[in-house]
Amino acid sequence: MSLQTGTTSTRSASRAVRDVVFVDGVRTPFGKAGDKGIYAGMRADDLVVKCIRDLLRRNPSLPPERVDDVAIAATTQTGDQGLTIGRTTALLAGLPRTVPGFAIDRMCAGAMTAVTTTASGIAFGAYDVVIAGGVEHMGNHPMGADADPNPRFQSERIVDPAALNMGNTAENLHDRFPAITKDRTDAYAVRSQQKLAAAYEAGRIQPDLVPVAGRKPGAGWTLNTVDEPPRPGTTVEDLGSLRTPFRAHGRVTAGNAAGLNDGATAALLASADAAAELGLPVRMRLVAYAFAGVEPEVMGIGPVPATEKALRQAGLDIGDIGLFEINEAFAVQVLSFLDHFGIDDEDPRVNRYGGAIAVGHPLASSGVRLMNQLARQFEEDPAVRYGMTTMCIGLGMGATVIWENPHHANYGQDAA
């Protein structure tokens, strides 16, 4: 074995920060968590492996040994999501043993943090090419199942224990913003379903899905090629009749929130130079990213300060953002973001392909789904220069990443 592993170019003494580009991203179709879901009985690491292998197949000009690291996020890092899942899946996917890997966790923003962390490594010169992604098999790992919150959270009132349940925090957000009514959230949720159905109809979603074969007892092998959670025909009337499980006479329902899901994502990132050298496509350029903390009891507001911070760094204004991919953990949380920035509930810049309310939200995997979709929309809409992927995070956080569209006429000129 050669001692010289990896091929990172020699770092210049001046440590110039390098441009980071999003080359490609894929995901498994998302499934419903639970015994009847399409991935019941399957392993989370296998879902990641399918994504990594498909990424490599889709980008044949990339020699696998040029992958400098594999960062895979999972919220629950035990069992089939344990054992340093970035490394296990690299090995299981058949990447050369010289390619390292690691596990990462920032709850719902796991994959997004995998992207920003490795992107920083690329910018710094530590990596040329990385794979970043996430997975959550919520059927195998029900949310918070093995969690052991420190009693000081309660005794010293550091966090209201009720805030460890995300549904409660969504109800709290309604309390804080009385203008966001259940009617508005239900209407938003119905549109999310409609937009996803339209995107499927137009073939926008399918190109980035990895088919996953699954085998059920007494049924044989089948091939999963579409998302399981969507309910395309959903009406406001349907949603009106749903119960509010987090609070009697509350506002948050299964219909205006993301479900419990299984799925995995993976993206290929590279330095702009490495992408050029290897002939890899540039589908987005990373402009800025930021994370921010908020009160855990209203964690859904997290994207607001994260976005403000990222915009400040980039020297951009919210008006410069032509496309938003915001994770729909709860409709109320999306609307709180839109209200804050004065964006209309039906603004066409927001979640053109629908969102997690329709497609599902396998916690740590979702960040890369947002990026896949933003990259597709960039292609469709060269007039847009900047886009944003943003999401709220449990225990009171937000994450925002701003991207530039390489198809825009002014790409690369005086860019932020």
Add this chain to the structure above:
Amino acid sequence: MSFERYDELAALVPTEIVTHSYVQDIPLPGGDVLALVTLDNDLDHAKPTTLGPNTLIEFGRTLEGLKDRAARGEIAAVAVTGKPYFLVAGADLSTVKSVKSEHLGRLMAELGHEAYDLLADMGVPSFAFINGVALGGGLEIALAANYRTVSSGANGIGLPEAFIGLVPGWGGVYRLPRLIGPANAVKVMIENPLSNNRSLDGSSAHQLGIADALFEPADFVEQSLLWAARVLRDGEADVVARRRSELAHYDDAAWTGAVAAGRAFVEAKTGNAAPAPSRVLDLLEAGLTWTQEESAAAECAALAELMQTPEFHATVYAFLDLVQKRGKRPAGAPDRKLARPVSKIGVVGAGLMASQLALLFARQLKVPVVMTDIDQARVDKGVAYVHAEIDKMLGRKRLSQDAANRTKALVTGSVSKDVFADADFVIEAVFEELSVKKQVFAEVEAVVSPECVLATNTSSLSVAQMAADLVHPERVVGFHFFNPVAAMPLLEVVRAPTTDDTVLATAFVLAKGLKKNAVLVQDAPAFVVNRILGRMFGEITAVFDEGTDAATADNALRPMGLPMTPFRLLALVGLPVGQHVQESLHTAFGNRFHVSANQQKLIDAGVKSLWEKQDDGTETVPEQTLALMERGSTPSTADEVLRRTQDALADEIGRMLDEGVVAAPEDIDLCMIMGAGWPMHLGGITPYLDRVGASERVLGKTFHRG
């Protein structure tokens, strides 16, 4: 539905573990729908999927239904795959055994054809995704499909019918040569089965052309389906057609040549003692000009006939009941929980046998092994031998550098037995002389702990006598390996009357760790294999000494299909060694073990073998060799020699069972298969002796019932 006529077959096996045919419609990119059949018995991967009548009827009816759907335009393709690790492991042999008439056998053969022919002609393209084991009828499913993919993780792909005593008669013998060419077909249908039942892995199956495309196991089903979509729409079918025409490039002469090469191989390997291999070649030969229907009729006739042959039944007994079952759970072995851990091993002696043992222990058990001998030069030579063998394995990439380093470091030597002080198991492999062995054990006992097991690799001496004067005679056990130690799977574990259960259990656990098949034998001279071989040698040398010519004597047992003729085997073992064993058997049992004075004369004259190779490659007994010997004038015919040997073997085995050397005739057979390489179609030996009437003639009863 046309499968009703097989109901009587299905009724034969009401307890069949059915492998179901589950169907899922798969939408492919491009808009086609493929119906995917998964063969699945709903059990975990320790329980292979197999083919019995109920399974085949379900499979056939499923395909019938799919053919109708294809005709209605509902599906554009059909594919068959299996549960993880198996396409299908082949026909359920325990079921095949219960097909007790030629009529039923023919039905079974026709059932397979009827189902598989549907797959070959669905009206839409058919695929097989070989995801794992695909043996016999399992592979023939794949061969019947129009296109095949295979997983690079698949193992156990082949047509072992010739080994089992059948023919690949569900279309394999007709379809395979047309796919991969006659020469490679002979390799798969004849050479592999008759070479320790070898099989192919996924990459070699792809290389040969058995499969059109190779995919890695991580997303094999997905990639196979996407490939099928490309075959249906994107011109991948042309790529396949080109590849096939290159791989199956042959003319009539190549076909005839392949058959001839196959016949020569069968003759050399088995002496045509069993009917199946040449039957495969008959079908192949005639198949050149046959239509598939003509071949199918001949295949069914061959299967129906062969299923009733004693050779087939003996093979199923040997393979299923002995090798796969009894060989894995040795009769009479004490509870393994009694066994003591073995973390260091001593080998007394550093000669060739001792060195082979040291290598085996170090490689398989990965514990320190220390060899001793009387001087440093011998010790160094033994250790050097082991290290050189490890380097050879390293060179052949059978060991990694790290594993080679580790194994070498495990094997050391010394001239002092003090190094055995912390050993848990010490085996002696010194000169076959009771007094020498007794002295060795006494010296070792003075050094080791009271629990240390003392084992002897003696092939003929009494283990009890060896243990007699020790402080702890209960610790002595016989551990009789066969040459070459690394290759021969049998280990005779000898229990002396004094051996205790803990020691015996330790020996059996150790044997398992060495990956040997242990058979428990009692402390009787020469144990099992050498005693039976000795009786056979005695008969053959006796008839030769009486005046039968060498060729007649040595070839008389050809109908048994033994791996080697007696005189050639004697030459391989070494005439002096053979003579020594024969003498000790004679001492123990008297005149029924003939000791040849002529053989002694050859040994004295330094002759190494009765047969000598001539310049033209043939073998002859040279005049000067014949001149050394004095032989009688009452020659026997080959038939007489064969019958005499059969009777002698029946007599000897009858005595061994009466003496309780082993628990049952099954153990005798297991020993002969594993330790002497005697063929499965003899069932080892006792089913053969029953079949030819020898046991009835000599003992007045058969070894086996019915």
